[in-house]
Amino acid sequence: MTQSISETSPASRGDAFQETVATWLSRSVPDRAQNQCFDFPAILATDIGLQREENQDRVAALRLSAKQGSQPIIAVVVADGMGGMRDGGKCATLAISSFFYALVRHRHQGLEQRAAAAIAHANDAVYAFAGGRGGATLSALLFDAGASPVIINLGDSRIYACGKGVKVERLTVDDSLEEAVGGHGRELLQFVGMGAGMRPHIRSVPTGAMELALTxxxxxxxxxxxxxxxxxHAPEQKAASDRLSALARWCGGHDNASIALIDLQALSTQAARGQDGGIQIWDPFGTMAISWVCDVSETPRPQAVAAPEVAPIKADAEKQGAYRKGRKGARRPSKKTGQDPRPRKEDVQLEIQIEKSPDIKDGDDDSR
Known part of the structure; x- marks a missing residue:
């Protein structure tokens, strides 16, 4: 169905784009799926596992071309809601949708500046929703033709440089007591939604990296x-995704298991060709296409959105005293940040179409 957006303020239109993405990521989906994005060199997969009642992981990719023939901006993100805290799945959804919105809003800035603005906006949005009593980890790749790819990490999701016959290199350090400060335990010191004091890890991808795995x-x-x-040893990305997902189940499937595998070399080739103006968003279950329409001044504004029949994210006043993500915990910040990291809202004129990817699969228990 199509829902018209009649609000006249830029803030309302910016919120409409972010809410549409959040609603789409929150739709009812199978417990397991894998999306081999044939027009985008990536595999996105997620599995609820064997011991969780809810999948609080979110995996998504965005490709933005502001106008026809322009070089696209690419983002691939995994987020893991902190299940022991408040509304982990909703926090992960909000982390990605707000991250994507900020990338669109700051699309004319440098890559590292966009990364910093996007993670700051995601942190602010999740904190506004959960008040520090909920959050998510986040790992992301940003790619823009002509610039070195950038990775962002917060929490204990991870990014690996890899490839067939290539020595695997872990590119991130967990924000845990054990890895961040040399202590003991997996309690998290940082996460999206913590509020004041967030210090994300932003760095360039090492030269020569062939593929990345976000887990x-x-x-x-x-x-x-x-x-x-x-x-x-995996001959190609799909086999690597299948085998790791199956292995996680064979080892007990104690947590939601999600992975994004990106072919950086193929990504460079596709980016060089350019894409039609617009936005595409992928997750393990399908694709959402957004037509980008600008007026003479090229000021975007939201015109219409296609929204699935999924309840929107709503804040919950319930407070909880335990802040744990599985066996992990998190420190609650002592006060809210004194600065407002939210980007200035911008008009966005969008026409959104949602389609199910033809290659969607629910998965099985066998390795490939």
Whole structure:
């Protein structure tokens, strides 16, 4: 169905884009799925696992071309809601939808500036929703032709450089007591939605990296050598995704397991060709296409959105005293940030179409 957006203020229109993405990511979906994006060199997969009643992981990719023939901006993100805290799945959804909105809003800035603005806006949006009593981890790749790819990390989702026959290199450090400060335990010191004091890790992808794997801890909790061996020996990305997802289940499936695999070399080739003006968003279950329409001044504004029949995210006044993501915890910030990291809202004129990817699969228990 199509829903008209009649609000006249830029803020309302910016919120409409972010809410549309959030609603789409919150739709009813199978417990397991994998999307091999044939027009985009990536595999996105997620699995609820064997011991969780809800999948609080979110995996999504965005490709933005402001106008026809322009070089696209690419973002691939995984987020893991902190299940022991408040509304982990909703926090992960809000983290990605607000991250994507800020990338669109700041599309004319440098890549690292866009990364900083996007993670700041995501942190602010999740904090506004949960008040520090809920949050999500986030790992992301940003790609723009002509610039070195950038990765962002907050929490304990991870990013690996990999490829067939390539030595696996872990590019991120967990924001845990054990890894961040050399202590003991997996309690998280940082996460999206913590409020004041957030210090995201932003760096360039090492020169020569062929592929990247973005994982939640349901994937990388398995033995590090085993994970590296699977990535090293898999003949192609789909096989690596299938094998890691199956292995996570064979090892007990104790948590939601999600992975995004990106072919950087193919991405460079596609980006060089350019794309029609517009926005595409992928997740493991399908694709959402958004037509980009600008007026003479090229000031975007939201015209219409296609929204699935899914209840929108709403704040909940319930307070909880335990802040744990599975076996992990998190410190609650002492006060809200004194600065407002939210970007200035911008008009966005959008026409959104949602379609199910033809290659969607619910998955099975067999490895490939």
């Amino acid at each position: 939640t801890d349901g994937i990388h909790y398995i033995d590090a050598d085993t994970l590296a061996s699977v990535l090293f």
